[in-house]
Amino acid sequence: MPELIFSRSLTYTAYTSKPGLSDHELSDSSQPAMNTVEFLFVLLVCALAAFVGYQVQLSSKKPELSTRVIRDMVAEKELVEHSKEFQKKEIRKVSDNIYMGIGYALGNAIMVIAPDGLIIVDVTESSMAAKEILAEFRKITQKPIKAIIYTHHHTDHIGGVGGFIEDPSNLPDIWAHEQLPLEIRKFHTTAYGAKFKRSMRQFGVFVTKDKFQNAGIGIQLNYGKAKDSMGFILPNKLLEEMELDTNIAGLDVRLMKIPGETSDQIGLWVPSYKAFMCADDIYRAFPNIYTIRGAPARDPVAWYTSLQRMLDLKPEYLVPSHTQPIIGKENVQKVLEMYRDGIQFVHDQAIRFINKGYSPDDVVKHVIMPDKLRLHSHLREFYGTVPWSVKGVFQLYLGWFSGDPVDLFPLSNSDKASRIVALAGGVSEVLSAAIKAWNDNDIQWALELASYVLVVDDRNAEARKLKVDCLTLLGMRNINAIASNYYITSALETSGALHLEIDDKHRAEIIQALGARELFELVTTMYKYEECGGRSDVVVFEIIDKKELYTIQLRNFVAIMRDDIRPEQYDLRVRATEQAVKTMMAERIVNVRLRDLKDFKLEGSEEKFRNFMACFESDWNK
Known part of the structure; x- marks a missing residue:
């Protein structure tokens, strides 16, 4: 520190x-x-x-803000050192037939040279980064790309696929687990607005260079560059079993389902090369059993079971989709054992103290990894943390309720803040206590007190400045990259220097990547019942090029989407191509002249249709 x-x-x-x-x-x-x-x-x-x-x-x-102790905002030294893991763009030779591109993006891209062509495992999140990596790969071999493997659905593994497509008219085989298409749809249609903002904070996309160190498992997440794009091509080869022995590009391989960071994750075992491509089941950082960007807690038992299966293969090369490879049978075995056992330790000890009746925060206090695990190079908390993982285990088995009856119907944060401020004697007294906490180096308490003041008095400049400084200092001191980035990004938001929203380019890319079904499912979660709860409209959308029919009905304060009925009575009917519907949604209906929209025909009143669409949020991240 x-x-x-x-x-x-x-x-x-x-x-x-x-x-x-x-x-x-x-x-x-x-x-x-x-x-x-x-x-x-x-x-x-x-x-x-x-x-x-x-x-x-x-x-x-009472201490004034101008007389606070001035604290040096120095980055955590071990996190700074961790950047050396991936800060240099390089094509790393793993073996004679395996190379990886690291340092170009958040994720790695891996090239496996087979007798008849190339197998690319993961493609990063960026088409620009993927093109850079492919250009370097082409200095090694000119063999054609015969297959691309998506290890799982996260964008940093699939978003750059366009950079590896050399002939769009002759696509390579694209492998993935059968659950991947569904997981992609769920990711982009369920709470995506919230997850987007949290992801931007977690990966420090908008943190200034003087405060940004890294993203924990990669140098940075590539997002928002003018010439860059995040695209996606659906897989045409799906793994349906736990394991599949097959031949790709003349090479005998085994595709294995290895749930861990995600349930749709697959790895690639090449027996003749004694190499295992392990996706995100291991990287040089403590695993993200729970991710603060927002997702269900990952199953630690499934995770360490997958690692045990890797151990049993006795690989000599372990090639992750983040951070550097591990080379040598003995090295691989040692790292896999420590990683596997570290995950089991956190899981088992969390369960132990959960069964004693402790609340999540109290369980956290009791689950402390022994130094042999805690100080291991692959278990340092650069990405996940033990406390987040413990709470994730609690949530996985018991859900949100702590067990304390106080938490059954607790006060809202705003109500609690106003009562605490009143109990303390008013804003001035709480702010005074917050400054005392800052001067005493009790920064978390200072942050909480300043936050209470801002709930009650949002225009309080002293409380806002103190909160910004607390967030920044906590970020600079933290060994965990995503906690650091989250703190510092939140400081920018609190100061008013940053306002996180999905920009139109990214929004349009997401809409283009989704099908009509996913878009209509998304629309139902945007229903403004307080404005339109008394309506009972029925609108039919016929997607003429896909031969699909969707109905949205407003009833009992919900918007119901159906694809299995053809209603005899309806208020409005739209006949359009899927692309026309996407264009309408990308332009936010209020800006669209329906009559000028190609391949879009409305049967009924345009005014009535606009009034219907006005019942939904104009954007899912508002």
């Missing part, structure tokens, strides 16, 4: 008690006796003077 630099010696003086008269002053017999009226008058004057003095003392003793 970096040393704290103090600009001056400052301490916080506790409020003194109200001064009063001493016993000697009240009982000294040498003074002339006072009658009752005189005594009461003197007592009243003294009390008034004491009250005024107390108020002056209060105001003079």
Whole structure:
């Protein structure tokens, strides 16, 4: 942890008690006796003077924001050092027939040279990065790309596929697990607006260069570059079994389902090369058993079981889709054992203390990894953390309820904040306590108190500045890259320097990647019932080029999407191509002249259709 630099010696003086008269002053017999009226008058004057003095003392003793200890914003040294793992763009030779591109994007791209061509395992999130990597691969071999393998559905493994497509009219085989298409649809249609913002914070996409270190498992997430794009091509070869022995490009391989970071994850075992492409089941950082960008907790038992299956193969080369490869049978065995056992330790000990009846936060306090595990190079908490994982295990088995009846129907954060501020004596008192906490180096408490003030008084500049500084300092001190990035991005948002939204380019790319079904499913989650709850419209969408029919009905404060009925009665009917529907949604219906929209025909009133569409949010991230 970096040393704290103090600009001056400052301490916080506790409020003194109200001064009063001493016993000697009240009982000294040498003074002339006072009658009752005189005594009461003197007592009243003294009390008034004491009250005024107390108020002056209060105001003079409260630390002002300008007198806070100044703390040095120095990045955590071990996290800075971790950047060396992937900060250099390079084509790493793993063996004579396996190469990997690392440092170009968040994810790696792996080239396996087979007798009849190339197998590309994962394609990064960026078409620009993929093209760079392919250009370097082409300096090694000119063999054609016969197959691409998506190890799982995360964008940093599939988004750059366009960079590896050399002939769009002759696509290679694209392999994935059978669950992958469904997982992609779920990812982009379920709480995507929230997940997008959290992802931008987690990966530090908008963190300034002077504060950004890395993204934990890669140098950075490529997002938002003008000439870049995140695309996707559906797989045409699906793994349906736990294992499949097959031949790709003249090479005997085994495709294996290896659930861990995702349930649709697959790995590639090449027996003749003694190499295993392990996707995201292992990387040089503690695993993300729970990810703060938002997702169901991952199953630790499935994860360490997958690692055990890798161990049993006894590979000599372990090639992950993030961070550097592990080479040598003994090295591979040692790393796999420690990684596997580290995950089991966190799972088992979390269950142990859950069964004692502890709440999630108390379980966290009890699950501390022994140094042999904690200090291992592949279990340092650069990406996932033990506390997040413990809470993930709790959520996986018991859900959100802590077990404490206080949590059955708790106060909202805003209600709790207003009551705490009132209990503490008002905004001034809470802010004073927050500054004291800052001066005492109790930064988390200072952050919480400043946040309470802002809930009650959003325009309080002192509280806002203090919160920004707390978030920034916590970010700079943290060994965990995604926690660091999340803190610092949140500081930018709190200061008003950043406003996270999905831009039109990215929004259009997502819409183009989804089918009509997914788009209509998404629309139902955007229904503004408070504005349209009394309506009972039925609108039919006929997708003429796909021969699909979808109905959206407003009823009982919900929007119901059906694809299995052909209603006899409806209010409006749209006959359009899938692309026309996508264009309508990408342009946010309010900006579209329906009559000028190609391949889009509306049967019924345009005004009524616009009123119907106005019942839904104009964007899913608002």
